[in-house]
Amino acid sequence: MEHCELTRWLSGDLTAMEKTEYQQHLALCPSCQNALTERLTMDDALVFLEAPIKPPRSTWKAIKNRVDPRRPRNRRVSYAFAALSLGVMVGAWSLHHKAPPAPPVFATNQLEARLTSSNPAIHGTAVLNLTTHHLTVRIQGLATLPAGHLYELWTVKGNQEEALGALNLKKTHQASFSGLAHAGSGYELVICPTQSGWAARTTLGPVAAKGAFTAN
Amino acid sequence: MKQREDRRAIEGIQALRDHNPDGLKTLYDLYGHAVYSLAYSRLHDAGLAEEVTQDVFFKLWKAGPSWDATKGSFRSWLFTIARHATYDRLRTLPAGEWLGIDGMNEALLGKDDPSLDTITDLDYVESLMRTLPGEQQHVLKMIVVKGHSVRETASHLGVPEGTVKSRLRLALNRLRIVVSQEEHRGTL
């Protein structure tokens, strides 16, 4: 089995069946196990070198308390702030926002979805070209997310969910997406904030905005 | 830059030998991000990553004075300690989505994983990383370091997913050479 299966597995790109096959193979193949170990070492080394995440300030305080008993021990700081709910943040977006994005021009082979949210500041439009499968999304009012988080665009139909990609969010709270989407009438578009990176993205997160495609 | 980092690290260790907590602060300022990022990338939890970081620096407080340059660079040595602490903590967690990877389990990450006892030469990895073309470095940073998916990276860069995958494969193949060489060298 090719090492590239490993890369595809680690980046979550194998189908359920491929994954089962790969894992069964992995359990029996020392060479692939070696490749996995190597890859984890390499990934760890790169993360360590790049050091993309800043520890909370409480970390050093706690270490200091452990090594320097001359100083009075502080009560452990609650980490609750680290688990700040994204759902709340989306709702708590400030009130200033600019004019809504210009309405797109429709042709007969296009479907449109109006994206709305419980927060009236968040609204936008999605246009899907049924010939080219090209999807363009413009939305405004989305709250800025903390570092390491981003908005994802999903299509949902029945119990089928598919992540299309990340939204490009600008400082003006306007966000856009342009890419391929195999969707059509009856599909719903959902935008949700998610933690980028190591969080497993197998299900939808909290909903920031959504809308359904209807024939124009 | 790297030389100044090394000089400060050695100053920090000297201070540790005098039981001076300021030495630990120096080392924390240099490598606290690195240890925390590593722990977070594997544990996916801010609280656990913080615990591991505390443990690593507490270990450093005790064992740091025994570090000597024959064991490799200080940060490579610290990297090994941080990996041990992270994977030990990981093993105490219920299996399931270990490392955020669906299907990862303890059997695949055996208790006697030899790579955990091998000192990876981070200086070499870093220098090799710099020899990669910019577009490969970028993909490596987005996917491996920041943990974005191939799809997100493709969308961010505005290139097809296939392009992202091939850049990633090229970059990893180049870097794999380092780890393989390290493993042949055996436990230090």
Ligand SMILES: [Zn+2]
């Ligand atoms: Zn194999």
